[in-house]
Amino acid sequence: MITLTVNGQTHSLDLEPEMPLLWALRDELGLTGTKFGCGIGQCGACMVLMNGAALRSCLISLADVGNSPITTIEGLAPPGGEPGSHPVQRAWIEHDVPQCGYCQSGQILAAVSLLNWAPDPSDQQIDAAMGNICRCGTYPRIRAAIQRAAALARG
Amino acid sequence: MTTIALPRRRFLAVALTASGGLAVGFGRRARAARTLRRASPSPWSEPAPGVELGAWLVIDADDSVLIRVSKSEMGQGIFTALPMIVAEELGCAWSAVRAEYASANRNRRERDVYGRMGTGGSTSVRTLHFALQRVGASARARLVAAAAEIWGVPASTLKVENGAVFHPPTGRSIRFGPLAASAAAITLPREPRIKTPAEYTLIGKPLPRLDAPVKVTGAARFGIDARLPGMLYAALALPPVLGARALHFDAAAILSRRGIKAVVPVPGGLAVIADSFWRAKEAAVVLPVTWSEGAAGFNTAALRARYRAALDGHTATALSRGDPASAIASAPAKLEALYEVPYLAHAPMEPLNCTAHVQADRADVWIGTQNPDLALLWAARASGLPPAKIHIHNAYLGGGFGRRGTNDELPQAIAASKAVGAPVKLVWTRENDIRADRFRPQAAIRMHAGLDHSGLPLAWEMLAAVDSIDASLFGYHPTAGYEQQAVEGLTDTAYAVPHLRVGCALQQTPAPVMFWRSVGYSQNAFAVESFIDEMAHAAAADALAFRRRLLAHRPDYLHLLDVLARAGDWGKPLPPGRGRGLALSESHDTIVGEIAEVAVSPAGTIRVERVIVAVDCGHTVNPHILATQMESAVVYGLTAALYGEITIEKGRVAQGNFDTYPMLRMADCPRIETHLALSGGSKWGGIGEPAVPPAAPALCNAIFAATGRRIRALPLSKASLGGRA
Numbered sequence: 001m002i003t004l005t006v007n008g009q010t011h012s013l014d015l016e017p018e019m020p021l022l023w024a025l026r027d028e029l030g031l032t033g034t035k036f037g038c039g040i041g042q043c044g045a046c047m048v049l050m051n052g053a054a055l056r057s058c059l060i061s062l063a064d065v066g067n068s069p070i071t072t073i074e075g076l077a078p079p080g081g082e083p084g085s086h087p088v089q090r091a092w093i094e095h096d097v098p099q100c101g102y103c104q105s106g107q108i109l110a111a112v113s114l115l116n117w118a119p120d121p122s123d124q125q126i127d128a129a130m131g132n133i134c135r136c137g138t139y140p141r142i143r144a145a146i147q148r149a150a151a152l153a154r155g
Numbered sequence: 156m157t158t159i160a161l162p163r164r165r166f167l168a169v170a171l172t173a174s175g176g177l178a179v180g181f182g183r184r185a186r187a188a189r190t191l192r193r194a195s196p197s198p199w200s201e202p203a204p205g206v207e208l209g210a211w212l213v214i215d216a217d218d219s220v221l222i223r224v225s226k227s228e229m230g231q232g233i234f235t236a237l238p239m240i241v242a243e244e245l246g247c248a249w250s251a252v253r254a255e256y257a258s259a260n261r262n263r264r265e266r267d268v269y270g271r272m273g274t275g276g277s278t279s280v281r282t283l284h285f286a287l288q289r290v291g292a293s294a295r296a297r298l299v300a301a302a303a304e305i306w307g308v309p310a311s312t313l314k315v316e317n318g319a320v321f322h323p324p325t326g327r328s329i330r331f332g333p334l335a336a337s338a339a340a341i342t343l344p345r346e347p348r349i350k351t352p353a354e355y356t357l358i359g360k361p362l363p364r365l366d367a368p369v370k371v372t373g374a375a376r377f378g379i380d381a382r383l384p385g386m387l388y389a390a391l392a393l394p395p396v397l398g399a400r401a402l403h404f405d406a407a408a409i410l411s412r413r414g415i416k417a418v419v420p421v422p423g424g425l426a427v428i429a430d431s432f433w434r435a436k437e438a439a440v441v442l443p444v445t446w447s448e449g450a451a452g453f454n455t456a457a458l459r460a461r462y463r464a465a466l467d468g469h470t471a472t473a474l475s476r477g478d479p480a481s482a483i484a485s486a487p488a489k490l491e492a493l494y495e496v497p498y499l500a501h502a503p504m505e506p507l508n509c510t511a512h513v514q515a516d517r518a519d520v521w522i523g524t525q526n527p528d529l530a531l532l533w534a535a536r537a538s539g540l541p542p543a544k545i546h547i548h549n550a551y552l553g554g555g556f557g558r559r560g561t562n563d564e565l566p567q568a569i570a571a572s573k574a575v576g577a578p579v580k581l582v583w584t585r586e587n588d589i590r591a592d593r594f595r596p597q598a599a600i601r602m603h604a605g606l607d608h609s610g611l612p613l614a615w616e617m618l619a620a621v622d623s624i625d626a627s628l629f630g631y632h633p634t635a636g637y638e639q640q641a642v643e644g645l646t647d648t649a650y651a652v653p654h655l656r657v658g659c660a661l662q663q664t665p666a667p668v669m670f671w672r673s674v675g676y677s678q679n680a681f682a683v684e685s686f687i688d689e690m691a692h693a694a695a696a697d698a699l700a701f702r703r704r705l706l707a708h709r710p711d712y713l714h715l716l717d718v719l720a721r722a723g724d725w726g727k728p729l730p731p732g733r734g735r736g737l738a739l740s741e742s743h744d745t746i747v748g749e750i751a752e753v754a755v756s757p758a759g760t761i762r763v764e765r766v767i768v769a770v771d772c773g774h775t776v777n778p779h780i781l782a783t784q785m786e787s788a789v790v791y792g793l794t795a796a797l798y799g800e801i802t803i804e805k806g807r808v809a810q811g812n813f814d815t816y817p818m819l820r821m822a823d824c825p826r827i828e829t830h831l832a833l834s835g836g837s838k839w840g841g842i843g844e845p846a847v848p849p850a851a852p853a854l855c856n857a858i859f860a861a862t863g864r865r866i867r868a869l870p871l872s873k874a875s876l877g878g879r880a
C-alpha cells in the first residue's frame with residue numbers, strides 16, 4: 001500500500017510505486033485541478049507543491065513522494081478560507097489572468113513557490129521561476145499578478 | 156449497464172465522492188451562499204430551475220439571469236462577451252448574470268434555435284451580436300408588458316433598471332424574478348427595436364471574465380476532467396508512419412499487465428483500455444503491432460523544391476486585375492522574392508480527449524469541442540444511434556486554435572466505449588497530439604512586382620503553392636484550382652495596386668492539414684508584409700510612409716497607422732543591434748497593425764523586447780478581453796515564427812513533445828501593448844485570430860531593421876543571424 005498525504009488528508013492506496021504522482025492525483029483521488037500537458041516535465045501544467053516547493057507531478061513517482069505532504073490547487077486556499085482565497089489566486093482574479101485556463105493551476109502553484117522563497121521577486125526571478133508553458137499567452141498578466149500577489153502578501 | 160437517471164451534475168458529484176476525492180463543489184452547480192457562481196465549474200447545459208424566456212435565457216426567482224452561450228469557450232472570452240450583449244438590452248444587473256453552454260441536443264430538437272454552434276473563423280460576435288441584442292430586448296419588452304398588465308398602466312410609462320421594472324409616476328417597482336413567469340407567457344405584437352451603439356451602457360466596458368474564478372481554483376472542468384462511475388481509460392497506439400494501418404497486434408502480450416482490459420481497433424489506430432490512464436498509456440507503448448508501410452517515402456525536406464517548382468508551372472488564377480504580366484514587363488524596376496513556411500502543429504494546452512458512454516438507447520459524450528452540433532452528428536454516425544439519442548456535454552476547452560473543430564478523438568472514444576460496454580475516457584498523449592495533428596499547411600509564396608519610378612508597385616503577382624485543406628479535410632478538390640484559405644490575405648489585400656494577379660497551385664501530401672488560428676492569413680500576411688517592407692527598402696522609403704501611400708484610399712488604415720506609430724515610437728532612433736518592424740493584416744473584419752521591437756545580439760540571439768498592437772474591429776464588446784486576445788495572438792504568432800516547424804522524415808513526424816516542438820515562455824515574452832483605433836460603423840470584427848498574422852512579418856521586418864538580414868523562410872530558429880560585423 002502507498003500512503004499519500006494530499007491537502008492535509010492521508011490516503012492509503014493500492015498503487016504501483018512507480019506510478020507518477022500526477023495520475024494518482026487525477027485518476028485515483030479525483031483531484032483533476034492538476035493537469036496533464038506533456039508528461040515529460042516540459043510544460044508545468046501538472047505542478048503541485050511538495051513541502052511548499054513547486055514540483056512537476058508527472059515526473060515524480062509515488063515511491064519518491066513518500067511521506068512528503070503534497071498541496072494541489074484544490075488545497076491552496078488557507079485553512080477555513082473559501083476556494084480561491086489564497087493571495088496568489090486573488091491576484092490572479094484581480095488581473096483576470098486565465099484564458100482557456102488549462103495551464104493556470106500549474107502557473108499559480110509555480111508562483112506560490114516562487115513567492116515562498118522570493119517574497120518580492122524581480123523580473124529576472126520571475127523569468128527564472130516561471131518556466132511553465134501557457135499556450136494562450138497569458139505571460140504578461142501572470143507577471144503582473146505575481147507582483148500584485150507579492151503586494152497582497154505584504155498586506 | 157447503468158442508466159443515468161440522476162441529473163448529470165448531482166450524478167458527477169456522487170461519482171467523485173465515491174472515488175474518494177475531495178468533492179468540494181466539484182461536478183455540481185455549487186452556488187456559494189453569498190456569491191453567485193458566474194460560470195459553473197461544469198459549463199454544459201442543464202435543466203435550469205428558473206423561468207425560461209426563450210431558449211437563450213432563464214430568470215431565477217432570486218433575479219439571477221442565466222444566459223446560454225452557443226459558442227465554445229476556449230480562452231477567447233466568449234462566455235463573457237456574448238452574455239454582455241444580451242444583458243445590455245435586458246437591463247439586468249451584470250452581477251446577476253451567469254453563463255453556461257447552450258445545448259447542442261436542444262439545438263437539434265428545436266430546429267436550430269441557437270443557429271450554427273461552431274466556433275471558428277473569429278465569427279462569434281460578428282455573427283451573433285444583433286441576434287443576441289434582440290434576445291435581450293425581447294425579454295425586456297415582455298417583462299415590461301407583464302408589469303404593465305399587473306399594474307394596469309401603459310407599458311410606455313415604465314422603466315427598466317438593474318433587474319427591475321419601475322413605474323416612476325407612482326414609485327412602484329417589481330423585480331424580474333417574480334415577473335418572469337407572466338413575461339414568459341406574453342407574445343409581443345412586434346419585437347422591440349434594439350439599442351444603437353450610442354446607447355450602450357455595458358458593451359464597451361472592460362469587464363472581468365465570468366469564468367476566471369473557476370479557473371483559478373482547479374474547479375473548471377475540461378473534457379479531460381470527466382469522471383463517471385465504472386469509467387475505464389483509453390490510451391492510443393498510433394501508427395508511427397503517416398497513413399499506416401495496424402495489420403496485426405498482439406493483445407495477449409499486454410493483457411497480463413495490471414489493469415489492462417482490452418485492445419480495441421479505433422479509427423486511426425488502436426486503443427488500449429485499462430482501469431487507469433497511466434496503465435493504459437504505459438501498455439500502449441509496448442503493445443506489439445505490425446503496421447502497414449504507410450507513406451514511408453514521404454520527406455518534408457523534398458517539399459520545398461516541389462513547391463518552388465509548382466510556382467514555375469501552371470497556377471490557377473484566384474484574382475486578376477488589369478494586365479499584370481505586361482505591366483511588370485514594362486515597369487522601370489522589378490522586385491521578386493520567395494517566402495516559405497513549414498507545417499505547424501496546433502498544440503492546444505489540453506491534449507485531445509473524449510469520454511464516451513454508449514448504451515443501448517443513448518450515448519453521452521463529454522468533450523471540449525469547437526463544433527458541438529457537428530460532434531453530435533459524428534457521435535451518431537460512430538455509435539449507430541440516431542442523433543436524437545446523442546447527448547453532447549461540452550466542457551471548457553483547454554485551447555482550440557482550430558484543432559478542436561475536427562474531433563478525431565470522438566469516434567475513437569465511441570468505438571472504445573462500444574467495444575467494452577462501459578464509459579471510456581480516451582486521452583491523447585502530447586506525442587499523439589503533435590504527431591497525429593492536422594497541420595497548418597506548408598507553403599511557398601512568390602512575390603513579383605513591377606515598380607514605378609518612386610518604387611511603388613504598379614503591378615504585383617502573388618503566387619502561392621500550398622496544401623489544400625479542402626482536399627485533406629473534406630476530400631474535396633476545388634474545380635477552380637484554388638480555395639479561399641489558400642489565397643486569403645492575397646486576393647483581399649487593401650494595398651492599391653493597379654495590376655494584380657493572385658495565382659495558386661494547390662498541393663497534396665500525405666500530411667493531413669487543417670485550419671490553424673488565422674488559417675491562410677498566417678502565411679500569406681508573412682509574405683505580403685515582408686515584401687512590402689522589401690519594396691519600401693528598395694525605394695529607400697520609410698516602411699510606414701510607404702504603406703500610407705498605398706492605403707491613401709483607406710482612412711481606417713491611415714488612422715490605425717497614426718495610432719500605431721505614436722504608441723510604437725515609430726521613427727525614434729534605436730541603439731545598434733535593435734530594430735523596429737511594422738506589419739499590417741486585415742482578416743475576420745478586423746485590421747491589426749503591429750510594431751515589433753527586437754534586439755539581436757552579435758551572436759545572433761533574437762530578443763523580442765516589445766510588441767505594440769493597434770486594432771480596429773469596428774466596435775468592441777469588451778476592450779479588456781480584446782487586449783488579452785491581442786496578447787494571446789501575438790504570443791501564438793511569435794511562437795510559430797521563432798520555433799514552429801513540423802518536419803517529416805520517412806513518413807515519421809520528427810517532433811513529438813514540447814522538447815522538440817518548443818513554445819515561447821515567460822522569459823522570452825515581450826511586453827505587449829494594445830491600442831484601440833476603432834472605426835465604429837457596421838463592423839463588429841473578430842478578435843481571436845487577426846493579431847496572429849502580423850506577428851511574424853513584424854518580427855522579421857524588425858530583424859531586418861536591426862541587422863540588414865532579410866528572413867524569407869520560417870522558423871527563425873533555422874536562420875543564422877550570427878557573425879555580423
Ligand code: FES
Pocket residue numbers: 035036037038039040041042043044045046047056057058059
Ligand atoms: S505534464 Fe508535467 S510538466 Fe507537463
Ligand code: FES
Pocket residue numbers: 098099100101102103104133134135136137138230504553554
Ligand atoms: S490559459 Fe490557456 S494555456 Fe494558459
